[in-house]
Amino acid sequence: MAKKSKKKRTMAERADRHVLYQDSVQDSEFELDFVENTYKDIRDKKPLTLREDFCGTARTACVWTKRSKDNQSWGVDFDGEVLEWGTKNNLKKLKPKQQARVTLIEADVRTVETPSVDVVLAFNFSYWILKQRSDLLAYFQGVQRTLNPDGIMFLDAFGGSQAHTTQVEKHKLEGFTYLWDQNKYNALTQEMSCYIHFRFPDKSRMNKAFSYTWRLWGGQEIEDLLVEAGFSKVRFFVQKFDDETEEALDEFEETREIIDHDCWVAYIVAEK
Ligand SMILES: C[S@@+](CC[C@H](N)C(=O)[O-])C[C@H]1O[C@@H](n2cnc3c(N)ncnc32)[C@H](O)[C@@H]1O
Structure with missing residues (x-):
């Protein structure tokens, strides 16, 4: 079998x-x-x-x-x-x-x-x-x-100026990488959409593990x-x-x- x-x-x-x-x-x-x-x-x-x-x-x-x-x-x-x-x-x-x-x-x-x-x-x-x-x-x-x-x-x-832009910040930590994704930014209302993603050494990802819509x-x-x-x-x-x-x-x-x-x-x- x-x-x-x-x-x-x-x-x-x-x-x-x-x-x-x-x-x-x-x-x-x-x-x-x-x-x-x-x-x-x-x-x-x-x-x-x-x-x-x-x-x-x-x-x-x-x-x-x-x-x-x-x-x-x-x-x-x-x-x-x-x-x-x-x-x-x-x-x-x-x-x-x-x-x-x-x-x-x-x-x-x-x-x-x-x-x-x-x-x-x-x-x-x-x-x-x-x-x-x-x-x-x-x-x-x-x-x-x-x-x-x-x-x-x-x-x-x-x-600071970086807060008013879209950008992805990466931090390599023990066993995984943390990504802070300032995904969208409305320069008029200062509303921002952000995500936290995680990446792993085996190349797998956990995308949008957390999502936030905030006013800066x-x-x-x-x-x-x-x-x-x-x-x-x-x-x-x-x-x-x-x-x-x-x-x-x-x-x-x-x-x-x-x-x-x-x-x-x-x-x-x-x-x-
Ligand atoms: C980013 S987490 C904060 C976790 C933790 N306090 C920290 O310092 O990392 C945000 C939390 O706020 C909660 N939350 C958002 N709006 C809320 C509200 N109006 N009342 C109570 N909890 C709320 C969400 O459910 C979520 O668990």
């Missing part, structure tokens, strides 16, 4: 897009160091309660509870599938006592009700999905109300909306570059000016 031919699945077929996303896009430990240190510098105490908006797999909310037995977190996302993945692969991997301090909520960040918290995070530019000014303002107002009196919101943003908000527009929403002070911390190699460093410095950069990334820190 002839042997059944068993086709070997490609690396792309075997890969999990959420694992790849976490490995290429997210550095929760670094983000939380920045959050905790900046909060301590501003408020002279440690933040304990954290809400991760647009949490996706809720990796950051889960890492938060591992950092201290006093830490508690909430993760909010309106996509049940990604929350389920995060529950199975991130939340359930925590110790039972840590798990008990994480609450994942399937809801829209614009309408969700959570207890008051010390910090709210909206990272990886996710809030750019809110393209109308009124929509983004309403979201910021909701966050402002949710924060404790000493609360701080942390966001991020990018810009400017730093000043974001600050104006945060102030309008009631935040008392907004600060920008821009990522530093090595002067010689021009490589991005894991260091962010407070600034009010970013001069003619091709590409900048910054944290935005908004105090209640």
